[in-house]
Amino acid sequence: xxxxxxxxxxxxxxxxxxxxxxxxxxxxxxxxxxxxxxxxxxxxxxxxxxxxxxxxxxxxxxxxxxxxxxxxx
Numbered sequence: 802x803x804x805x806x807x808x809x810x811x812x813x814x815x816x817x818x819x820x821x822x823x824x825x826x827x828x829x830x831x832x833x834x835x836x837x838x839x840x841x842x843x844x845x846x847x848x849x850x851x852x853x854x855x856x857x858x859x860x861x862x863x864x865x866x867x868x869x870x871x872x873x874x
Contacts, residue, residue, distance in 0.1 A: 810854060810865070817861040818843060832860035 808816065818828060818839075825843070829836035834853045841847035849857070858864065
């Protein structure tokens with residue numbers, strides 16, 4: 802799963818995790834998140850707490866960028 806514009810945070814994190822090819826243990830240790838939480842997130846069984854999402858985003862060098870506001874219909 803490659804990163805594409807306008808992904809949700811969840812999609813972007815899953816893509817970064819999957820594209821890295823790194824073992825779960827390496828990611829969990831490097832990012833400072835529980836390995837079981839990471840595994841369950843990858844499987845779609847669990848949402849991440851924001852602090853864990855922050856840690857994973859930092860680990861993978863991801864950042865949120867504001868989009869232009871959508872025009873009201």
